[in-house]
Ligand SMILES: Cc1ncc(Cc2csc(CCOP(=O)(O)OP(=O)(O)O)c2C)c(N)n1
């Protein structure tokens with residue numbers, strides 16, 4: 001007999017989920033038991049709910065489709081909030097499954113454990129960080145409610161919330177309707193495409209800038225084809241880093257304003273027709289511009305609307321616009337309007353010497369590795385590790401580049417490998433490792449063996465660059481290399497460039513357990529990208545960004 005749980009699992013799987021990350025509690029035990037009995041989606045337990053949320057987020061970003069985080073009511077769900085907020089900000093279809101008190105408990109008149117202000121406090125809090133919600137307490141309505149909420153997750157690429165009272169998981173339930181893609185107005189898409197192409201044809205130096213929606217809605221191949229037919233070079237935003245890798249289009253690099261390649265930045269800021277597809281217009285993507293980009297001349301397709309000058313085309317998903325444009329373009333590549341920007345120059349050829357290792361040496365070592373053995377997916381935390389990731393390329397990257405929460409890197413890398421089977425390279429600072437790096441202790445049990453590079457500079461270095469006078473940035477010297485064995489992995493201390501090369505070669509050769517490179521960086525040693533970013537922020541005398 002099909003139950004609310006089995007029908008929910010089938011609907012999740014049909015919408016791309018391949019596993020569930022979770023931590024149970026008494027309000028969720030019946031749900032976890034049903035998930036385990038059903039077996040359709042493997043249950044991957046971790047140690048702390050932030051790790052659960054980041055792993056589900058990483059799985060969704062890396063694989064496509066839904067990421068799923070299952071938690072108990074109250075303490076578990078509240079622990080998850082920051083990760084769901086990050087998923088909302090960065091457009092990730094993360095599904096929260098939360099246990100909840102049974103109907104008879106809710107009506108007992110007693111205050112229940114894990115309860116806050118009221119029994120609905122949790123529901124109200126998740127209203128702020130999710131796009132849709134449902135309580136699965138009525139088997140008659142459950143199929144339609146599950147379909148409604150999960151479809152919003154995919155249509156908007158945003159997190160959603162399902163609350164399952166603990167007396168409901170095994171209730172009989174009918175089938176959940178199949179996914180319904182968003183409908184759009186073909187005539188409006190045609191009119192928008194005609195106006196957009198007219199603007200591009202009239203421009204002297206049009207450029208294509210791609211952002212996260214291109215990945216979230218599975219449009220990389222179609223956008224690559226669009227770039228070819230438009231004969232436009234492709235620029236990514238900070239958040240869009242890693243998009244269109246391997247799609248056979250000229251990737252001109254990542255726009256980082258004053259923190260990036262000056263020629264590329266000048267090109268983007270000087271373009272008379274920026275075509276921004278799926279990009280979040282945020283401070284981390286566009287704030288450190290030398291010359292403020294006048295978005296009124298840009299063409300911005302984001303969140304189901306296309307803005308062109310003073311015109312807006314609402315209700316137009318990115319897929320609709322891309323298909324309407326492709327339908328109007330000859331498959332034979334057009335002649336380029338202007339010469340493409342020079343391809344980015346990434347650090348290479350790490351010197352195997354006794355010089356103290358610096359952040360850019362990590363980038364050079366990874367570029368040498370990938371040139372020799374092929375690309376490996378990157379998962380990065382916030383901190384200088386993320387700025388260093390801008391110097392590794394072209395490689396696919398998952399990172400909280402806009403919401404910028406620490407703690408993302410390690411669990412998201414575990415989620416990436418669990419969902420795709422690919423071995424990731426995780427970049428994380430010592431501060432962020434102290435938050436969620438311990439989830440590595442679950443790697444062996446889960447059959448995962450990431451390579452983890454800890455930028456161990458003994459402090460919150462990124463913050464220190466914005467406020468050097470603060471005495472609160474020091475974290476002391478943690479010996480992560482020697483903690484690795486206790487968590488089932490292997491650790492190596494890296495102080496020099498030759499040690500870095502040898503340790504990375506060893507890590508790549510070893511499979512079956514995580515490999516941790518504890519890279520000891522001198523305080524104040526910044527990657528060139530972060531150094532330029534800080535200089536830019538100070539030059540533009542902007543408020544502190546982190
Ligand atoms: C959950 C959360 N709490 C605080 C902060 C604020 C912050 C942004 S960057 C940073 C320092 C990171 O130190 P780490 O050692 O990891 O990396 P590095 O700078 O290269 O030395 C902090 C504390 C954020 N972003 N998220």
Ligand SMILES: [Mg+2]
Pocket residue numbers: 383429430431455456457458459460461
């Ligand atoms: Mg640090």
